[in-house]
Amino acid sequence: MSHRLATGGRLIDRARDVKFTFNGKHMTGFAGETLAASLLANGQTLLGRSFKYHRPRGVVASGAEEPNALVGLGKGDRYEPNQRVTTTEVFDGLSAETQNHWPSLEYDLLAVNSLVPQFLTAGFYYKTFLRPRAFWKHVYEPIIRKSAGLGKAPAHDARDPDRYEQLYAFCDVLVIGGGIAGLQAALSAAEAGARVALWEQTVHWGGRAPVDGVTIDGQDADAWVKATVAKLESMDNVHLRLRCMGAGVHDHGYVLGYERVSDHAPGTDAPRHRLWRMRAGQIVTATGAIERPLSFAGNDLPGVMLASAVRDYVVNYAVAPGQSVVVVTNNDDAYRTAIALRRAGVGVPAVVDARAEANGPLVAEARAAGITVLTGKGIRKVKGSKQVTSVEICRIDSKGTAFTEKFDCDAVAMSGGWSPVVHLWSHCGGKLLWDEANHFFRPDAARPPLGTDGAGFVTVCGSANGDMGAVLSSAHEAALAAARATGATGNATAPSADSAPDMAPMDAVWMMPRNAEYELRMKMWLDFQNDVKVADVQLAAREGYQSVEHTKRYTTLGMATDQGKLSNINGLAILSDALGQPIPATGTTTFRPPYTPISIGAIAGEATGSTFQPLRRSPIQDWHDSNGSDPEPVGQWRRPYTYLRAGEDRHASVNREVANARTNTGLLDASTLGKILVQGPDAGRFMDMFYTNMMSNLKPGKCRYGLMCNENGFLMDDGVVARLSDDAFLVHTTSGGADHVHGWMEDWLQCEWWDWKVHTVNLTEQFAQIAVVGPKARQLLERFGGMDVSADTLKFMEWSEGKLGGFDARVFRISFSGELSFEVAVPAGQGRAFWDKLLAEGADLGVMPYGTEALHILRAEKGFIMIGDETDGTVIPQDLNLNWAISKKKDDFLGKRGMEREAMIHPDRWKLVGLETLDGSVLPHGALAVTGGKTANKQAETEGRVTSTYYSATLKRGIAMGLVRYGPDRMGEVLEFAGTGDARIKVRIVDPVLYDKEGAKQNV
């Protein structure tokens, strides 16, 4: 059983107890350790159930690579599933719960899945559950949903109470990884004069070296680490961060760093996570290496751990994973674990070494300590149900039919060699090469990721580079070169000398024993988290999978939250073997950021709630907000949909506003309307290119409605153009389209017609614009005095400017409602006063503001189109019967050629009509007209769709517009529109102009 050792533990503070709960049970750990160490110290080796088979699982690793030991952390609003206990610092009050079991961790009934594993082999979801078809929805899926998956999602009403932030930063040299290679790299680069940042993902500097007994200048590595960190801390040009993981390396030296600021101290004032958005001149990765598991039967049982992890727990935290630990290896490094265990007083029945001979210095040291070493052997099978109880040994080259030795033990330390952590090197295109001697992929320095200047911007040092012996000297060289590349010219002092024992070559062992029979291969786990076994990858190869990327997706190897940090190399070695090709010919899957999962909170940063995006405010916004505005998003504006009064629902409120505008006076805040000034000697020519109709012949003082299309001929925006002078036009665009239209104009002016003398200015926010609408509109404006707005002076589709009761006004006599209507623009600063004055002066005229919904209904009653309703990016003006607004005289305008294409002139196009339900009801949005026939795909055949639909307070029934095949030629015909389910709604095709077709109302 795992337990706390009486002495030792370089990272723990035995004087400080930490109390936490695990599945509600109270436990105690020591400050300075991970939750994994605390749990093991409490004898808790069973930590969860596996994904598919619900097999018992425990801790395998000691760091970010951990695949098994995931728990739900925290409670209520702070609950978070799938947290690795190996990277969680233990703290007072921590609460952890195990996942993926039913009814309990100890007795999981779903473990029956492992009795019928043939249902869940590679690609099982593609082939097992196909028939009978109805079974998927009612039988298979509910069962799979219950048994698969990891942690539970937080409660639907949980709200993250924590704060997250993002910081932009810049440095010359960013060093990622705070082991001895990283520390040396930071020091050398800093001494050379570069601005340096150093990130370490754990809470301790020094990495593996102090655990592995590396000496530096003849001294313990710990002493050097301490002195080096002190030196770095004293330098002004160095920025050190612990708990900060290099999450991803992106284009041109952009790096994301994920700093877990207060995960270990929840509820404090600090942000929980901080996302560093670093732009580095050069990046030095010193991210170390990850030990590989060995594939033997039962390698997933609680108690089977990586040899390096066992060593970490013993040396760092004074925790032994068992009373008696068998070490199994194919290399010398694992002997360090045997020696460390023996030193700590833990039993080591044997080191089982797959190699025919084992004679390195560490092996000699182990033998000298009295440890039994078996060579040419491997583990045949691990026995035990919820915990290792014994191991059976066999010859490594055998089929493993019978065992040669058997050892009782409660833990196994395995080492299949090391894999350099090349993720960050690879994220942005750094290439790898296969190291024949060490059997791993390492960075190919000749093919680095390239920066904006085409030069490499990432260098790798230490074991991340595959340097498995001394590292300080090469780290120094790498960092100096990086610093030089950023322009640093200083000299760095020579590095200290680190020494590690010589290592004899390892032997590649991808399966143990090498010729294992099927029964054993069925129990050899490659991917612990996704429950993928050696037999699964072999099956995929037999079924024809050759590409490693395809095999990954078919078997789900490496697709779990650990992204295959332990499993990928072993898996692709098995695949290569099955395909009969060398490992480099198979290649690796793609390394993608982030290195380990980062929180959504960190990605969002402060952009949540009201700071999610900046909002644009009309000059009259305050009035809206305090007078019942029921806001709706229109671009980045929040326009009043309607102004609710006490006791009213939206519907009643909108109807009141519509009726009032038709009978008294309505006010609309149209300030959000796009207003773009187009000015210059070539303005007319430019306008003619931009609009489908002629604009150059518009007289100053006049207004004209126009359409804008893109080069496809699709209608993009519309609005009223006012000619201000011979060389100036004021373009009105839709509220949502102003920025886009302005950008579109600039595009053509800068990139195509750059010799034209025109210039555009987006004046949208410079003016407040208020539509004064209704039979009494003129009466209201005349009360202001000043400008003459009489019917004779200011005719329909004219504009004039002057003083309107003290306001600097430009009055456009245009109408989007069909009523007598003036749109009055005043400088933005006068907007609110003008609005207030309109309300005050018009009190007895029934003046009443109306919102965007009334605006829509008023225009729909008149059959006016709305960009975004009648148009969807595939509609040409001709579809909307707007041929009158397309000039036949102009040689060219944007979209002209596009409209001439066969599909655009085809008579089959759906065209705009009015739609009237026979029963007066309101049609559903987007409803489709169905012919009753079927298409070639056996779907219902359609011949039209609803584009706008409202209840008309004026006509007291539902009104709608839609696009219907041959629509205008089918007036009076009754169509069927599909409602919910089988419901059919009978609709008559009518003229879209339902109100005042002659225009008598607006022309008074």
Place this chain on the structure above:
Amino acid sequence: MLLLTCPCCGVTAEETEFAPGGEAHLKRSGPGSSDAEFDSYMFNRKNPRGVHFERWRHAYGCGKWFLAARCTMTLEVFGTYPAQTLEPPAEIVAAIKAKRPDWEGFA
């Protein structure tokens, strides 16, 4: 996230400060062009694996459009230049040739 230099205002900035505008040096086909010409203008893009000319706008800066010569494979930027050109200027061509001797040239 790319780093680009706006040739108009001289600022070197993060990609988020710019808006991409697709392939550069397209020749507009207006009325009178054949279906094939118009199709090519509207839809057919080179999309090369290697040297490419692109339109960018310094959207959150000076607002000017400019052009960039870039390698789509390595992300190397050979240079940026004003949008008011019909083909890549000589110094940009020279910069590309220096780095990519096998490059077939702008066509």
